[in-house]
Amino acid sequence: RRFPSFSLVPDDPTLLFTVAGMVPFKPYFLGIKTPEVTRATTAQKCVRTNDIDNVGYTARHHTFFEMLGNFSFGDYFKKEIIPWAWEFLTERIGLDASRMYATIYLDDDEAHAIWKNSVGVSDDHIYRFGDDDNFWAAGPTGPCGPCSELLYDQGPAFGCDSPDCKPGCNCDRYLEIWNLVFMQFNRDEAGILTPLPKQNIDTGMGLERLSSVVQQVRGDFETDLFKPIIQEVENIAGVRYEVAGKQGLAMRVISDHMRAAAFMIADGILPANEGQGYVLRRLIRRAARYGRTIGITDPFLLKLRPVVTKIMVDPYVELREQAETIKQVMGMEETRFNRTLEQGSDLLEAELKGREVLSGDVAFTLYDTYGFPLELTREICADAGVTVDEAGFEAAMNEQRERARASSRQSSAKMGKNVYTELLDQKGETVFTGYICDADEGTVIGIVSDEQALDHAGEGQRVDVVLDKTPFYGEKGGQIGDTGTLSTERCHAVVLDTQYPTNGLIVHQCEIKKGTLCVGDRVLATVDADRRRAIRINHTATHLLHQALINVLGSHVRQAGSLVAPHFLRFDFNHFGPLTREQIMKVEKIVYEQILANKPVCVEERSFAEARSSGAKALFEEKYGDVVRVLTVPDYSSELCGGLHVSATGSIGLVKIVRDEGIGSGVRRINAIAGRDALKMFQMLTAMVADINNQLGGDLETLSSRVEDLLDDRKSLERKTQELTLKVALASLTEKIRKDAENVPGDKPVLVAGQFEGAGVDILRQVGDHIKQARPNAVALLGSAVDGKVVLVAMAGEKALACGAHAGNLVKEVSRIVDGSGGGKPQMAQAGGKDPSKLQEALDAAQAIFDAQIAGGSPKKS
Numbered sequence: 001r002r003f004p005s006f007s008l009v010p011d012d013p014t015l016l017f018t019v020a021g022m023v024p025f026k027p028y029f030l031g032i033k034t035p036e037v038t039r040a041t042t043a044q045k046c047v048r049t050n051d052i053d054n055v056g057y058t059a060r061h062h063t064f065f066e067m068l069g070n071f072s073f074g075d076y077f078k079k080e081i082i083p084w085a086w087e088f089l090t091e092r093i094g095l096d097a098s099r100m101y102a103t104i105y106l107d108d109d110e111a112h113a114i115w116k117n118s119v120g121v122s123d124d125h126i127y128r129f130g131d132d133d134n135f136w137a138a139g140p141t142g143p144c145g146p147c148s149e150l151l152y153d154q155g156p157a158f159g160c161d162s163p164d165c166k167p168g169c170n171c172d173r174y175l176e177i178w179n180l181v182f183m184q185f186n187r188d189e190a191g192i193l194t195p196l197p198k199q200n201i202d203t204g205m206g207l208e209r210l211s212s213v214v215q216q217v218r219g220d221f222e223t224d225l226f227k228p229i230i231q232e233v234e235n236i237a238g239v240r241y242e243v244a245g246k247q248g249l250a251m252r253v254i255s256d257h258m259r260a261a262a263f264m265i266a267d268g269i270l271p272a273n274e275g276q277g278y279v280l281r282r283l284i285r286r287a288a289r290y291g292r293t294i295g296i297t298d299p300f301l302l303k304l305r306p307v308v309t310k311i312m313v314d315p316y317v318e319l320r321e322q323a324e325t326i327k328q329v330m331g332m333e334e335t336r337f338n339r340t341l342e343q344g345s346d347l348l349e350a351e352l353k354g355r356e357v358l359s360g361d362v363a364f365t366l367y368d369t370y371g372f373p374l375e376l377t378r379e380i381c382a383d384a385g386v387t388v389d390e391a392g393f394e395a396a397m398n399e400q401r402e403r404a405r406a407s408s409r410q411s412s413a414k415m416g417k418n419v420y421t422e423l424l425d426q427k428g429e430t431v432f433t434g435y436i437c438d439a440d441e442g443t444v445i446g447i448v449s450d451e452q453a454l455d456h457a458g459e460g461q462r463v464d465v466v467l468d469k470t471p472f473y474g475e476k477g478g479q480i481g482d483t484g485t486l487s488t489e490r491c492h493a494v495v496l497d498t499q500y501p502t503n504g505l506i507v508h509q510c511e512i513k514k515g516t517l518c519v520g521d522r523v524l525a526t527v528d529a530d531r532r533r534a535i536r537i538n539h540t541a542t543h544l545l546h547q548a549l550i551n552v553l554g555s556h557v558r559q560a561g562s563l564v565a566p567h568f569l570r571f572d573f574n575h576f577g578p579l580t581r582e583q584i585m586k587v588e589k590i591v592y593e594q595i596l597a598n599k600p601v602c603v604e605e606r607s608f609a610e611a612r613s614s615g616a617k618a619l620f621e622e623k624y625g626d627v628v629r630v631l632t633v634p635d636y637s638s639e640l641c642g643g644l645h646v647s648a649t650g651s652i653g654l655v656k657i658v659r660d661e662g663i664g665s666g667v668r669r670i671n672a673i674a675g676r677d678a679l680k681m682f683q684m685l686t687a688m689v690a691d692i693n694n695q696l697g698g699d700l701e702t703l704s705s706r707v708e709d710l711l712d713d714r715k716s717l718e719r720k721t722q723e724l725t726l727k728v729a730l731a732s733l734t735e736k737i738r739k740d741a742e743n744v745p746g747d748k749p750v751l752v753a754g755q756f757e758g759a760g761v762d763i764l765r766q767v768g769d770h771i772k773q774a775r776p777n778a779v780a781l782l783g784s785a786v787d788g789k790v791v792l793v794a795m796a797g798e799k800a801l802a803c804g805a806h807a808g809n810l811v812k813e814v815s816r817i818v819d820g821s822g823g824g825k826p827q828m829a830q831a832g833g834k835d836p837s838k839l840q841e842a843l844d845a846a847q848a849i850f851d852a853q854i855a856g857g858s859p860k861k862s
Helices: 023-029 078-092 109-119 207-214 227-237 246-266 275-293 301-312 323-352 360-368 374-383 390-408 419-427 529-553 581-596 608-613 676-696 700-743 761-774 798-802 807-818 836-854
Strands: 039-047 064-073 100-105 126-129 135-137 142-153 174-187 193-206 439-449 452-454 456-458 462-467 484-487 491-502 505-518 522-527 559-564 569-574 602-607 627-633 637-640 655-664 667-674 750-757 778-786 789-796 820-824 828-833
Touching: 023 039, 023 064, 023 193, 039 246, 064 078, 064 207, 064 246, 078 100, 078 109, 078 142, 078 174, 078 193, 100 109, 109 126, 109 142, 135 174, 142 193, 174 207, 193 207, 227 246, 227 275, 227 301, 246 275, 246 301, 246 323, 275 301, 275 323, 301 323, 323 360, 323 374, 323 569, 360 374, 360 390, 374 390, 419 439, 419 452, 419 491, 419 505, 439 456, 439 505, 462 491, 484 505, 522 529, 529 559, 529 569, 529 581, 529 627, 529 637, 529 655, 529 667, 581 655, 602 608, 608 627, 655 676, 667 676, 676 700, 700 761, 750 761, 750 836, 761 778, 761 789, 761 828, 778 807, 778 836, 789 807, 789 820, 789 836, 807 820, 807 828, 807 836, 828 836
Parallel strands: 100 126, 750 778
Antiparallel strands: 039 064, 064 193, 100 142, 135 142, 142 174, 174 193, 439 452, 439 462, 439 522, 456 505, 462 505, 484 491, 484 522, 491 505, 559 569, 569 667, 602 627, 627 637, 655 667, 778 789, 789 828, 820 828
């Protein structure tokens, strides 16, 4: 079966991304699941970032690539795949057979015989290699086996000029095109290999690499997969592509990262500070940073998106469907990064003061957080007469590489057979009957406790119960699981929750209240119908909200998650700013119009392809089968959904949005209530407004303006209080400034330190401004204790700056005494601290720090 490319977000807890064509089929190779077919083929989009620092420096490294693969699950094996691979490359693709080589594992005589006798490859074109090159394993234990690679001789022009250049050399002459993995063994913890009962085939061939050979160019970046992107970068930058120069390096990085970022966003990944989102953010910022190295200072990545889409949209229609989301996410992230670059410049400027060597940790922070390449940091430091601790930088970089490899590396440690997958293999999937009934009879086919299968469970035990069929809905697609009861003549159990521990197996999490439940018992499974009714209402309301948000905010809105419970619903979606009151009211009005129309909620089963072609919305993270359920509200919305719904929109009654909040970069969350819960809220709000109106007096129509008047009065009083506090603060410092001036001759810098109780940052800044104006040679260090925490502000006058004063360095040193941190620019900085009891001690210590700073050194630590 030809499978379409699976998502870059794998259904695999051990991987951040789909890193190879075999990843979606990994449960079949590991024996966790029984495959639905025995032969499969894919062109799979993949992301790998463990070698990100090599991208652009070589002709072959990429973060995003397409892997062509053929897979056999206990069907064909070596004698079939080897001749097929040869036929495909030499006859279908048209590669010169005389330039083809095969590599095999050291002792794989079977593969050697097939290559020589069945295919006709001569001995001098067959090479044997060891474990590192020609043996593949899913992990330290589990399925593994030898592999055979097909190499193509590109000719001496691609070689290294070494007389020993031959297959196995690291140069590009003998280029690996296709790897055929023969999974025929199982490796146990002792390292012993035993033959698998069913032998499998996993092959992988990079489309980019194959294209470079077919198009007879020197590297992947010169193929038509990349050239149009690079040409557009040339147009934007106004410079020409050079393979050997920094311009070529930058353009290769940009074109690679642009492809990866576009596909990641299309698959629902958004920039974040960890996980998949962190990788996306790093790729976008890395591409933007390399743009600056070739003179592009304004945001430019959005100009490349149409080129990527034109090249890749067939067959990856998600690039077109998610075009608006890609534009918004990429544009916002690049704009934010430009601001981050400016902050990094401020940090570097502060770190260079009084230093001869910039630490490797700081250089790495500039690289990793602010996007500064080491070359840029080195150049800026050289201008200031400062060297960079490059060994420290490399040590920090290596630590990050190891973290990246760990996150991207395939591992079978967390994937394996368990009691639930064994039960699924033995008994088959649970039949769900809850679409048509709230109660049904079923047979107990499994009882599980603490990952162990039981024959029976008695009173007081909490166990997972599996039935051959059930009306209970297992938590899925955002809808929480059902509750209810399981009962027989001798047993009564309460179902606390319903879950899917593995796809196809519905598990009832039960507490046995009376009697004993045994495997083989016939039970009456009864769902809590009132609770389920409330869930139905909220689930259909979620679909109405989804379409209303699209209508009001735009086509870029896409579901990013949801939770459907009995008493509320939560809906996460892509959008890049809070909703206005008018937008929320408009969304509610659209939803209410659909409810008033009392439209039928139609559910039908279709093929996945038919459903998608009809325009039904699908969620990127869901794994859909060949046949899907399509929920349609006529003339309004259509969406793939396996959940439970009301039969007509009028059953919902009412929907009220109670909160709109941001939960991540470009992701909003709406919390809403529907049905009886919405009515209760309206009644509560009405009573609350009436109470407030009675307390304030007057008409209900003028309530809002009267509350605004009260708030204005409060702000006025706060402003007057602040002004009085400022006057008192200035008065207490006037005498100190005068006395300090008497003791400091001429324009010599002077430190003015003061402590104020309860003064906020704004007041401290105003006091500091007054001090700078009165004494341009003064540095003000002002501290305050507010709500159990310390606030410090430092400000330096122009003459003090000319003498070497640095507010940022001063406040950074002083804040350590109050268990805090901070910093900033030479003229103004602030810090916070956790220990107000040491504030006066910190201010007293400031003089020595200040004196050392002016003298061009640092105070000695006691």
